[in-house]
Amino acid sequence: FAQPGDMLCALGAPWHDPLYKERVERCKTESGVRFSVLIHDLIPLIRPEFFEKGRAPHFEAVIGGILPLTDQVLTNSRATAADVTKWSSERGIALKAAPAPLPIGSGFRSRRSADYVATLPSPLKEKEFVLFVSTIEVRKNHTQAFRIWCTLLRDLPEALVPTLVFAGSWGWMVEDLRKAIEATNYLNGKLQIILSPDDATLAALYKGCSFSLYLSHYEGWGLPVSDSLSYGKPCVASNRASIPEAGGQFCVYVDPDNTTGAVEAVRSLLTDPAILARLERDLQTEFIPTSWAETARCLL
Numbered sequence: 001f002a003q004p005g006d007m008l009c010a011l012g013a014p015w016h017d018p019l020y021k022e023r024v025e026r027c028k029t030e031s032g033v034r035f036s037v038l039i040h041d042l043i044p045l046i047r048p049e050f051f052e053k054g055r056a057p058h059f060e061a062v063i064g065g066i067l068p069l070t071d072q073v074l075t076n077s078r079a080t081a082a083d084v085t086k087w088s089s090e091r092g093i094a095l096k097a098a099p100a101p102l103p104i105g106s107g108f109r110s111r112r113s114a115d116y117v118a119t120l121p122s123p124l125k126e127k128e129f130v131l132f133v134s135t136i137e138v139r140k141n142h143t144q145a146f147r148i149w150c151t152l153l154r155d156l157p158e159a160l161v162p163t164l165v166f167a168g169s170w171g172w173m174v175e176d177l178r179k180a181i182e183a184t185n186y187l188n189g190k191l192q193i194i195l196s197p198d199d200a201t202l203a204a205l206y207k208g209c210s211f212s213l214y215l216s217h218y219e220g221w222g223l224p225v226s227d228s229l230s231y232g233k234p235c236v237a238s239n240r241a242s243i244p245e246a247g248g249q250f251c252v253y254v255d256p257d258n259t260t261g262a263v264e265a266v267r268s269l270l271t272d273p274a275i276l277a278r279l280e281r282d283l284q285t286e287f288i289p290t291s292w293a294e295t296a297r298c299l300l
Contacts, residue, residue, distance in 0.1 A: 004032030007071075009299075011038045014062060021065030028069065036072040038102070039063070041220025042083045043139070050139035050217065052172055064091065073099040074299070076221040079242035102299060104246070105292030106226035108199050118200035120208045124192065129163040130266075131209035131233075133202065133224040134216070136193075137171025141215040141238070141256050146177060149187055151263045152270070158190075160270055164213075167194045167205055206231035211269060211276060214238060215256050222246035230289040234279035236265055250283055 008027055014020040014037065024035055042063070048056040067073070067088055073095060075081040081099035088095050120126065134140045145164060152161045164187070181191060197205065212228040212235045225246040228235045237243050239253040252269070254262040269276050
């Protein structure tokens, strides 16, 4: 049913298919369609140390193969657009148009509110935990969060230190972190891991947390940051790549390589309630979330 001039738009992860370039070429030749791809990030090419061996060459072969065929490159941030422009230029790939960033939506509420009725996992209590949502893998920097909490538990009365919650699946290259967590008996109960939470549980976690963390070394966007803000919860976030785009003025930014500085940022939120209260007020009065409908309208 494709007609000449129609747009074939790849929004997911085509680099998993080593024959994707050939498929796109065939589609364009046989039906005369135009082709657009949404690039979420180029991290395997820019920071390959965060991936298992062999990922980068495979990723590069597919991305490098389809970019010359692409009539319109879409990205999820200005930072990713700049990465695509720079990487393509360095490899002599002439883009047909400048990459166009899309506004990325936040939140995941259903129209059927019953789908999102969930209680906090036991033994968590409202406002008594800090939330870190993401796959637990090396780039996301859970190790820094773990070290922050180790320091806080040494320096502050235990009652002042909230539970740290990791919500997400176990990923790659975090074997040392897993051993450290086990060796400390999950920080003697001050660390809880909630594996693969469904949307209802995740909504309850965002609603119930005191604030969130997102300490990633590099991102294409930073969805857990904008999701946290959409639930009215400030975020202690990395100052790298696209993350300040996702967080705007509503985050406390830290260097993901400077654990001492990150400790002080988190400590200030725990020991000076006025700072957290101010961030929450700013969110309530000034934050305007982007809807997924707006993302779709801009895409179309």
